[in-house]
Amino acid sequence: MPSVETDSALQSRFLEILGPIRDAxxxxxxxSLQxxxxxxxxxxxxxxxxxxxxxxxFKAGKSSFLNHFIGRTLLPVGVIxxxxxxxxxxxxxxxGAVVTHFDGIREKISLERLEEYTSEAKNPNNDKNVAVVxxxxxxxxEYAGLRLVDTPGLGSVFKYHMETSENWLPEVGAxxxxxxxxxxxxxxxLALIRELLRYTPRIVLLLTKADLLLQAQQDxxxxxxxxTLKRELNREFPIYLFSNRTDTELFQHRIETEIFRPLARNRDAEFGRILQYKIQSLARNCRSYLDIALQTSLRADEDRQALRDRILGEKANITEINEELMIMTRExxxxxxxxxxxxxxxxKKPLREKLTAALKGDMVAWEGNLWRLSRRFEEWLREVLxxxxxxxxxxxxxxxxxxLLRAQSALDRYLKSFRAVLEGNIERILGVRMAGADWSVEVEEPSRPDIQIGQIFQFHFDLLWFLIPMALFRGVFERHFVDQIPHQVEVNFSRLSNSWExxxxxxxxxxxxxxxxxxxxxxxxxxxVLSRTEGQTKTIQDLMDTINRGMEAVS
Ligand SMILES: Nc1nc2c(ncn2[C@@H]2O[C@H](COP(=O)(O)OP(=O)(O)O)[C@@H](O)[C@H]2O)c(=O)[nH]1
Ligand SMILES: [Mg+2]
Incomplete structure (x- = not known):
């Protein structure tokens, strides 16, 4: 049992090191450290x-896993x-649940209403502006002290309403x-793991849908x-298999006993360890910026504008960069x-043929006057289409x-080359190596549009339905219905591409x-860093010393 005293002693040391970092x-x-x-x-x-x-x-099986874990289907699951x-x-x-909106308004709801806020079908594009549920x-x-977090697709975590909550990832515990x-x-x-490594030492891989593989393949x-992880990241991570189709209890038991229970039982110690990790990572990043600050401060006599230009290069004009990015994506x-x-x-052709055949088959059974026949046809077409x-x-x-993928890789390349130029310049001009941030652009998979079939009959001949002897004309109208199909198929395909576009x-x-x-x-x-360093050598050195001492104290 960690005593209250040690906890608060550790806490005050955490706060001690955060002071100078805040100052810097x-x-x-x-x-970027804010x-x-x-x-x-x-x-x-x-x-x-x-x-x-x-x-x-997306679709990795995150929500399915959590539903199983909590023993209830509360999180939306789907093929899309x-x-x-x-x-x-x-x-x-x-x-119960509490819905927090981006404007800060909180709403208590019953679990039955959850879907209205969390599912794409009932809250498309997050139109209800939900920040978190x-x-x-x-x-x-048993897991008091832990909070399980279901996240949208990978991309959305990075860009998750950037305007409001900036970036949720720094909050990750495990x-x-x-x-x-x-x-x-x-x-x-891999990019996500690299990013996560800035915030937590507790990373576990969950290989989901294990049922899709045979035992030998699983191994x-x-x-x-x-x-791959050893080669790419030079680290090892625990790996667990999971499936909600086969051997579920077995998989779940391992995950519970080896991950969740130890975390919950040693909550306080774990919490301290995770926070310590976050602080050390932040301190390292802060020090590498202070290093740059120190180097520029030591060159007080050099023209700062020139130094800035040499480091940032002509690349650093944000207006121009934005224009370049705009041209790239617009294209x-x-x-x-x-x-x-x-x-x-x-x-298109197979669908036209299929619908025509189906209509000819189904239409025979339809009864009534022209008005009813037309309505029936519209309904039918809407449903089938x-x-x-x-x-x-x-x-x-x-x-x-x-x-979408092309834009992603183009933007990725652009970011990486920008970063490489910047790091190269800093190293060459100031002799400082930056603690590398791993940048990559994340793509959010678009949601699937709803299919809506527009008005099918645009003419008004059916208004005179009561004057038309159906026995005589039924064949004509049936042919007319069949003739509608190509146009309707065309229009609705176009509508579909439009909403996907x-x-x-x-x-x-x-x-x-x-x-x-x-x-x-x-x-x-x-x-x-460059513009605020003049005559600050002493201050910067003091800050670095304090941060270094703080880091020793919390390690
Ligand atoms: N075969 C198989 N399919 C799964 C498993 N878990 C989830 N799925 C399917 O994968 C799809 C995406 O699941 P979901 O939990 O919504 O993924 P999320 O987007 O990561 O939250 C759904 O169609 C699930 O039915 C599993 O263990 N085995
Ligand atoms: Mg999900």
Whole structure:
């Protein structure tokens, strides 16, 4: 049992080191450290719950895993990306949930209403502006002190409403990175692990959907993951298998006894360890900026503007950078529609034929006058078309992502080269190596559009239905209905590509803003360091000394 005294002694040492870091961040305007600093300060001031976050790509099985873990289906699961908001689950006396909106307004709701806020179907594009949903369950007593966090797709965690909550990732306590066992480890999983390593020592890989592999394959995949991680990151991570289809209890038992229970039982010590890790990582980053500050301060006689230009280069004009990014993405966006249309073309003829055959079969049974017949036809077409197009959308949407992926890799390359130039210059001119931040642009998978079938009959001949002898004309109208099909198929395919185009281009736009923000923050940080250093050698040295002493005290 850690005594209260040791806890508070540790806490005061944490606060002690955060003081000079706060000082450095505001004095030298270290924008990129602001958010991590804020998180550390919050965590050091009180000891809230340990956030155990389940992260990973869309459809990796994160929500399914958590549902199983809590023994209830509270989180939305689906073949399309469904979780749009961060949902946190913890132990509490009463069953219920609190929805926090971006404007700070909080709303208590019953668990039955959860879906209205957390599912993409009922809260598309997070139109309800939900920042976070907190669920309280009396059944989680064993894990009191932990808070399970279900996150939207990987991308959304990074860019998750940047404007408001900036970046949620620094808050991670322990991380379970879910990766579908039937997929190889992706560049983005690696990027996420690198990013996570800035904030927590507690990272576990969760290989989900183990049922998709045979026993022998499972072992092989685990070995492959271990080797890749060792090679790429020079570290080892615990790896656990999971499936909600086969051997679920077995998998779950291991995860519970080896991860969750030890975490919950040693909560206080774990909390301290995680916070210490966060603070050390923050301090290291802060020191490397102070290093730059010190070097520039020592060159007080050199013209600062010239130094700035040499380090940031002409690349550092944020207006120009934004223009470049804009041109890059605008070009890509223009091709989105063409791509989708081209791909969808192949489905049109088979669909026309299928609908025509189906209509001829179904129509025979329809009865009534022309008015009823027309309504019946509209209903039929709406239903059948919606189902067919929805199916195509669901099965094929990945093929629409060409431009999305192209934009992502272009922005990624742009960021990396910007960063490389900057780091190279700093090392060459000041002889300082920067603690590398790992930048990468994350793509948020667009949600699937709803299929809506517009007005089918645009003419008014059916108004005279009571004058038309059906026995005579039924054949004419049936032919007329059949003739509608090609046009309706055309119009609705076009509508479908249109809504996918909109979504994909919006996602590209989001990525562009993300890239722009990374660069702007870094330029601001470096500029802050460069412009505020004159005659500050003593102050900087003192700050570095204090931070160094603080780091020793908390290690
Ligand atoms: N075969 C298999 N499919 C799974 C498993 N877990 C989840 N899925 C499916 O994977 C899809 C995505 O699951 P979901 O939990 O929503 O993933 P999330 O986006 O990471 O939260 C759904 O269609 C699930 O039915 C599993 O253990 N085995
Ligand atoms: Mg989910």
């Amino acid at each position: 961040v505001s004095r030298f305007h270290l924008v 958010r991590p600093l804020e998180v550390c300060e919050n965590l050091a001031a009180k000891t809230p719950l340990i956030d155990v976050a389940v992260l990973g790509q 990306p469904v979780t749009t908001v961060i949902t946190r689950i913890s132990h509490g006396p009463g069953e 907190d669920i309280e369950l009396p059944t989680l007593e 991380a379970l990175l879910a990766i579908s066992a039937d997929r190889p480890l992706s560049e983005h999983d 092989e995949v685990v070995r492959f993951f271990q080797e 890509t966006c223009r091709h989105t529609r063409v791509n989708i249309d081209q791909y969808l073309n192949r489905f 919606a189902e067919e197009l929805d199916g195509i959308s669901q099965r094929e949407h990945r093929h629409f992502y060409g431009t 909109e979504r994909i281009n919006r996602a590209i736009e989001d990525m562009r803003k993300q890239a722009s923000r990374y660069i702007r923050e870094e330029i601001d940080t470096i500029e802050g």
